Amino acid sequence: MTLRKRISAIRATRSFWRYGSNLAPTLEYLIRSHKYRDCDSAQIVRRLNSDGVAIARIEDFLDYGSIVDFYSEVERLRVAKRVEIEALKANVESDLTVGQKTFNLELLGSEPIFDAECVFARMGLNEKFLTIANGYLKMKARLRYYNIWYTAASMSVLRESQLWHFDREDKLIVKAFVYLDDVEAGTGPFTYAPGTHPKGIHASLKPEFMMEGNVRRTSDAHMEAAYPRADWRVCTGKKGTIIFADTRGYHKGGEARTGDRLMFTCMYTSPASQSKDLIRFPADFDPALLSAEQCKALRIPRK
Numbered sequence: 001m002t003l004r005k006r007i008s009a010i011r012a013t014r015s016f017w018r019y020g021s022n023l024a025p026t027l028e029y030l031i032r033s034h035k036y037r038d039c040d041s042a043q044i045v046r047r048l049n050s051d052g053v054a055i056a057r058i059e060d061f062l063d064y065g066s067i068v069d070f071y072s073e074v075e076r077l078r079v080a081k082r083v084e085i086e087a088l089k090a091n092v093e094s095d096l097t098v099g100q101k102t103f104n105l106e107l108l109g110s111e112p113i114f115d116a117e118c119v120f121a122r123m124g125l126n127e128k129f130l131t132i133a134n135g136y137l138k139m140k141a142r143l144r145y146y147n148i149w150y151t152a153a154s155m156s157v158l159r160e161s162q163l164w165h166f167d168r169e170d171k172l173i174v175k176a177f178v179y180l181d182d183v184e185a186g187t188g189p190f191t192y193a194p195g196t197h198p199k200g201i202h203a204s205l206k207p208e209f210m211m212e213g214n215v216r217r218t219s220d221a222h223m224e225a226a227y228p229r230a231d232w233r234v235c236t237g238k239k240g241t242i243i244f245a246d247t248r249g250y251h252k253g254g255e256a257r258t259g260d261r262l263m264f265t266c267m268y269t270s271p272a273s274q275s276k277d278l279i280r281f282p283a284d285f286d287p288a289l290l291s292a293e294q295c296k297a298l299r300i301p302r303k
């Protein structure tokens, strides 16, 4: 068998496996939940389908009391983690190790222990977030992680997610980013090339790249040569801005130069994706604290 035929056979097997494994969540979605209960979610899914990126506000997802709780928990965490944040800021110009995002600190740790009462877990399992992820993936999506990222400002050479790239965890991915402070041009806005996601009109865009480990990274200059800078979606925004994006499309973020950035983030993929689950469940975890939809998003059986 020629190399090309062998690669095609591997791809066909992988596709077959993926669609086969995602059959049940797809049927469940098609049969039960393809109707949107609110027009905001439908509009966001439409934007994701066409552009690969959509912008919303926290007020569209949480009531006033929940927003107050959410932000006060953010402030509590910012204070509780001040020693680690200071250490991050002290080392950010000197530790340039590639592969560890040394400009970024995950305030919930690399694998948060799930707590159904925690506002951050509840945000990842927000009913409208799940509706959007399901609607875009056209199946019952799986929540893979949620966290709070603190990105320290630096003048270091750009690397990792600060350069253009696309994620490879799945064929389609939904990530949400919630800004927890105002984000300006100098504080590392998430930036996207609309239409470069697999459903988009620029899906076949192939800008020049360099290899960073085994990941393709593209500089601004090379991106601009392939895709007009005027069309880049630089997502600056006030505290409470929410960005949904299919990160299979070209994106970058966290180029914080003039100030630090704090944001909530979470990721949804198809259940069949081999992406790691970065959520740990305590031994005494009680699924009855969650709705059936939330249990599905975590792939845990409801008692």
Ligand SMILES: O=C(O)CCC(=O)C(=O)O
Residues within 6 Å of the ligand: 161, 167, 175, 188, 189, 190, 191, 247, 251, 252, 253, 254
């Ligand atoms: O920090 C950012 O804004 C970029 C994040 C990113 O590249 C990703 O989550 O895939």
